Amino acid sequence: MSIVDHYWGLRDWFPVPHRNGRVHAIRWVLLEANRLAVSGALLTFVFASLMIIGDIWTFEMQGVLTETPAVQTILSSLLSGIILLVSIVVSINSIVLSHDITSMDTQGRRIRGMVEFRQDIDRMGESGKSPTDPASFLSLMASIISDRATALERTAAGSDEELTQDIQEYVDEIIKTVEPLGDQRRSASGAEFGILWLGLEADYGMYMDRSRTLRTAYESDLSDTFGEELDELMEAFKLFATGKEYFKTLYYTQEVSQLSRTLLVISLPSILVTASAILAINAQILPSAWVFGLPPLMSFVATVFTVALAPFLVLTSYMLRLSTVAQHTAGAGPFSLK
Numbered sequence: 283m284s285i286v287d288h289y290w291g292l293r294d295w296f297p298v299p300h301r302n303g304r305v306h307a308i309r310w311v312l313l314e315a316n317r318l319a320v321s322g323a324l325l326t327f328v329f330a331s332l333m334i335i336g337d338i339w340t341f342e343m344q345g346v347l348t349e350t351p352a353v354q355t356i357l358s359s360l361l362s363g364i365i366l367l368v369s370i371v372v373s374i375n376s377i378v379l380s381h382d383i384t385s386m387d388t389q390g391r392r393i394r395g396m397v398e399f400r401q402d403i404d405r406m407g408e409s410g411k412s413p414t415d416p417a418s419f420l421s422l423m424a425s426i427i428s429d430r431a432t433a434l435e436r437t438a439a440g441s442d443e444e445l446t447q448d449i450q451e452y453v454d455e456i457i458k459t460v461e462p463l464g465d466q467r468r469s470a471s472g473a474e475f476g477i478l479w480l481g482l483e484a485d486y487g488m489y490m491d492r493s494r495t496l497r498t499a500y501e502s503d504l505s506d507t508f509g510e511e512l513d514e515l516m517e518a519f520k521l522f523a524t525g526k527e528y529f530k531t532l533y534y535t536q537e538v539s540q541l542s543r544t545l546l547v548i549s550l551p552s553i554l555v556t557a558s559a560i561l562a563i564n565a566q567i568l569p570s571a572w573v574f575g576l577p578p579l580m581s582f583v584a585t586v587f588t589v590a591l592a593p594f595l596v597l598t599s600y601m602l603r604l605s606t607v608a609q610h611t612a613g614a615g616p617f618s619l620k
Contacts, residue, residue, distance in 0.1 A: 295319045312606045313479060317540070320599035325588055328595065332584035333576070347563050347579065354560055360590040361556045367593055368549045375542035378535055402521055416529060420481050423522045424463035430515040431456045437508045448496060456489055481529045482611050486519050530611055534604070541600040545593055552592050559586040 296319075297310040311320055347353055384392075403413065406426055413419040431453045438449040463480055493516055497509070559582075562568065569578045 312602055317596075317599045317603065318544070320602070321544075321592075321596045324595040324599060325592060328591055329584050329588040332587060333580060336577075336580040336584065347566075347568060347583070353583070354563055357556050357560050357563075357586065357590060360587075361553060361560070364549055364552055364556070364590070364593050367597065368545055371545050371597065372542050375538050378538045381535075399521075399524065406518060406521060416478055416481060416525075416532075419525055420463040423518065423525065424460040427460045427515070427518045427522065428457055430511065430518055434508070434511045434515055437511055445496075452489070452492055452496065459484055459486075459489075478529050478533050479607075481526050482533070482607060484522075484526070486523055486526070490516060490519055530607075533607065537600060537604060541597070544596055544600075548596055549593050552589050555586060555589045559590075 293310070293314055294316040297305050297307050297315070306314075311323075403419075403422070413422050435449055435453040438446050463484060493512055497512060569582050572578055573581060
């Protein structure tokens with residue numbers, strides 16, 4: 283692995299500038315970053331904010347902790363929320379994974395569908411090898427769609443001038459869309475999700491609509507060869523659309539599973555720290571040692587609240603990407619919501 287590959291691999295954990303020199307911080311948070319990196323950034327932001335607020339708005343922390351039940355009440359509510367949150371997310375994960383727990387007939391239909399899909403790819407790619415991962419599938423489909431679009435343009439070259447111009451614009455738009463799918467080293471970011479996002483982000487619906495428009499507008503001028511090549515291009519788009527929808531299912535299953543696993547790991551320490559803090563405050567056993575020059579009571583409160591909020595911040599980091607993917611992919615396909 284080269285130094286350049288290591289550099290681009292850092293994008294999972296830090297907002298590394300793109301090849302154009304720009305840093306897309308919002309895109310990094312929403313899509314490209316590892317969810318643990320986003321969770322760590324949110325935890326750091328919460329801890330720093332609590333320390334800054336405590337430094338600006340000075341008050342007697344000793345009295346707040348020992349003479350009023352406000353802190354204990356808030357921590358008790360957070361403790362109950364953590365347990366409820368984990369239960370809900372694990373239940374959602376069970377519902378998502380229940381899709382794979384089916385009868386023998388359903389599993390048989392899935393296997394037959396998978397075999398037919400691979401046969402279609404083999405027939406279309408003419409290579410005898412069907413891709414087994416999203417990266418190779420996207421690369422193969424980019425090559426097939428580009429070749430068929432170029433062949434369509436060559437066939438239309440001797441036709442009516444208006445038809446030739448429309449086909450040329452149509453083909454240029456197609457190649458511009460599928461080009462990043464074939465050049466993943468320059469286009470992908472965010473490791474495995476970066477590859478998945480390339481497939482999810484490609485909008486094929488407009489080209490399928492445009493092909494029907496071209497067929498309707500120039501039906502009398504189309505030759506049999508041109509019509510066949512247009513049909514072959516549409517078949518390639520249909521195959522790509524099938525793979526894209528499966529990518530979405532694959533992503534949701536993987537992301538929800540990772541969310542549940544991360545929450546289960548984070549929640550136990552969070553519950554223990556929050557419960558211990560409630561007991562310590564109730565017994566008035568509070569820290570008095572300064573750490574890194576930070577006020578002991580202020581750092582104690584900031585740390586406890588940050589740890590108590592950790593499960594919610596982890597959920598936030600995952601939901602940011604889940605909702606972004608859902609929003610961006612909802613408008614793709616033959617129908618779109620404006």
